Amino acid sequence: xxxxxxxxxxxxxxxxxxxxxxxxxxxxxxxxxxxxxxxxxxxxxxxxxxxxxxxxxxxxxxxxxxxxxxxxxxxxxxxxxxxxxxxxxxxxxxxxxxxxxxxxxxxxxxxxxxxxxxxxxxxxxxxxxxxxxxxxxxxxxxxxxxxxxxxxxxxxxxxxxxxxxxxxxxxxxxxxxxxxxxxxxxxxxxxxxxxxxxxxxxxxxxxxxxxxxxxxxxxxxxxxxxxxxxxxxxxxxxxxxxxxxxxxxxxxxxxxxxxxxxxxxxxxxxxxxxxxxxxxxxxxxxxxxxxxxxxxxxxxxxxxxxxxxxxxxxxxxxxxxxxxxxxxxxxxxxxxxxxxxxxxxxxxxxxxxxxxxxxxxxxxxxxxxxxxxxxxxxxxxxxxxxxxxxxxxxxxxxxxxxxxxxxxxxxxxxxxxxxxxxxxxxxxxxxxxxxxxxxxxxxxxxxxxxxxxxxxxxxxxxxxxxxxxxxxxxxxxxxxxxxx
Amino acid sequence: xxxxxxxxxxxxxxxxxxxxxxxxxxxxxxxxxxxxxxxxxxxxxxxxxxxxxxxxxxxxxxxxxxxxxxxxxxxxxxxxxxxxxxxxxxxxxxxxxxxxxxxxxxxxxxxxxxxxxxxxxxxxxxxxxxxxxxxxxxxxxx
Numbered sequence: 001x002x003x004x005x006x007x008x009x010x011x012x013x014x015x016x017x018x019x020x021x022x023x024x025x026x027x028x029x030x031x032x033x034x035x036x037x038x039x040x041x042x043x044x045x046x047x048x049x050x051x052x053x054x055x056x057x058x059x060x061x062x063x064x065x066x067x068x069x070x071x072x073x074x075x076x077x078x079x080x081x082x083x084x085x086x087x088x089x090x091x092x093x094x095x096x097x098x099x100x101x102x103x104x105x106x107x108x109x110x111x112x113x114x115x116x117x118x119x120x121x122x123x124x125x126x127x128x129x130x131x132x133x134x135x136x137x138x139x140x141x142x143x144x145x146x147x148x149x150x151x152x153x154x155x156x157x158x159x160x161x162x163x164x165x166x167x168x169x170x171x172x173x174x175x176x177x178x179x180x181x182x183x184x185x186x187x188x189x190x191x192x193x194x195x196x197x198x199x200x201x202x203x204x205x206x207x208x209x210x211x212x213x214x215x216x217x218x219x220x221x222x223x224x225x226x227x228x229x230x231x232x233x234x235x236x237x238x239x240x241x242x243x244x245x246x247x248x249x250x251x252x253x254x255x256x257x258x259x260x261x262x263x264x265x266x267x268x269x270x271x272x273x274x275x276x277x278x279x280x281x282x283x284x285x286x287x288x289x290x291x292x293x294x295x296x297x298x299x300x301x302x303x304x305x306x307x308x309x310x311x312x313x314x315x316x317x318x319x320x321x322x323x324x325x326x327x328x329x330x331x332x333x334x335x336x337x338x339x340x341x342x343x344x345x346x347x348x349x350x351x352x353x354x355x356x357x358x359x360x361x362x363x364x365x366x367x368x369x370x371x372x373x374x375x376x377x378x379x380x381x382x383x384x385x386x387x388x389x390x391x392x393x394x395x396x397x398x399x400x401x402x403x404x405x406x407x408x409x410x411x412x413x414x415x416x417x418x419x420x421x422x423x424x425x426x427x428x429x430x431x432x433x434x435x436x437x438x439x440x441x442x443x444x445x446x447x448x449x450x451x452x453x454x455x456x457x458x459x460x461x462x463x464x465x466x467x468x469x470x471x472x473x474x475x476x477x478x479x480x481x482x483x484x
Numbered sequence: 485x486x487x488x489x490x491x492x493x494x495x496x497x498x499x500x501x502x503x504x505x506x507x508x509x510x511x512x513x514x515x516x517x518x519x520x521x522x523x524x525x526x527x528x529x530x531x532x533x534x535x536x537x538x539x540x541x542x543x544x545x546x547x548x549x550x551x552x553x554x555x556x557x558x559x560x561x562x563x564x565x566x567x568x569x570x571x572x573x574x575x576x577x578x579x580x581x582x583x584x585x586x587x588x589x590x591x592x593x594x595x596x597x598x599x600x601x602x603x604x605x606x607x608x609x610x611x612x613x614x615x616x617x618x619x620x621x622x623x624x625x626x
Contacts (some may be wrong), residue, residue: 074493255606
């Protein structure tokens, strides 16, 4: 396999349009990051990100380019770190562009505590968080729902959790879509999905999901940090999780639906996982309504977990619950109907972000009023041993990449290789020396998530910062990580 | 062990094989639950019947794995033994599968949790018959 690649600017590489490609592929990276992607192709690795970016460029109705961020790595169908925006009239919607964990995302809470305030009490706080936050395979949530009540969660999202005592109205103000997307129809979600999901609202899950207590280690943009309410040394909490089994089942159910639809509408498919349906078709619309249900389920999930975090801080440290506020909550596995300018003309697009964070710039009505002068916060999760970043969206990002930025560090080693190279116990002991407490439900999951299995998050974030599509506001470092 | 895990950065590829197609599918079940728990620690206490259909053999493999994930999740179980009793063509473009999965209620303390499989995907999906064995592979999202 050969894939032509040319550098078009300091931080942008392009796969030129050729063959069945309708648009070019465009990757935001630096020379080191791009080398890794090219090496995969040269080594003959069948599952490589560049081929996936090229395949997405062939899907009907794609606009501008098949895009990828600096944290891009091989996924299934779409690469992880990929963006595919399709014309709402002529384009398609795809399961692979969303993934099986619909609206997996990050919520960051800001406390009024500093790192010094919790010194010596970290273990107590870790123990309490581990006790209070349901995590790991088979865990159940503390919000007890009947099977029929789940429909209400799917329609109301985080608002349902707030109405039932998990948080406050202010939390919703600082969530993407105010914690609830419109157009969610529970009838498009199967009984199996609801049966799998109704006891899991407010659970962390496993794999790369986590709850992390962090402290702000560096501020890059004083003005933006002030607007977001962030200060040096401040204790933050970041929660990374999604829509749990309900979302997984939505993906599974619609993969079949869209496979039939691909044949029915004669859509050329270069890779079987890229099955899709025209967005305006009956199948496409049904899937979109189901995704909206999944998005709301994930919002409700993070809302409950956010509130349980407050409870844990209150009981471990006596922190006032009201002093822990939501900084922002944003998804990175979604397909959303958005307005963007293409060739100077405003268009309705169905924007797939698979492992990519929406990063809307200043002035967009979707950004909370308090942040609108700066642009939305972009929450970038690092690894349990390195750092996380808070960025803000920019006008340039709106023009070039549909208002999108990186979502994390991006994996560089496979899970299998990570397990061979590291042991969970050793990772925990090593991080303890650096003052980081890991409380995990699975030792092998800790090994798979070893910091060394990821790219350098600073290098990845610097690419989007230097390219100007999102700008650095602050960096935070981990103190405690609760793993599923 | 007639299955192996394949390198994939974010997820896990599985490749399974056996002398008959039915047995190869059963190996797929083992590989799937080996991702989730230490299957050697799972006992055979009860069984769940699985039936599913798809338009070709590779898609049927994904369907079978996804049915196992769904049933385990709904019944809060984990499986260790799999028997595929029949895989038969039905009409012009449909294959039907009947089988069972045996295991017990999931116990985080007892089963040594690993990572939760979210879904079997069509990515990397392959079916081939060579040297007397049926080989199947796909990527599992975790």
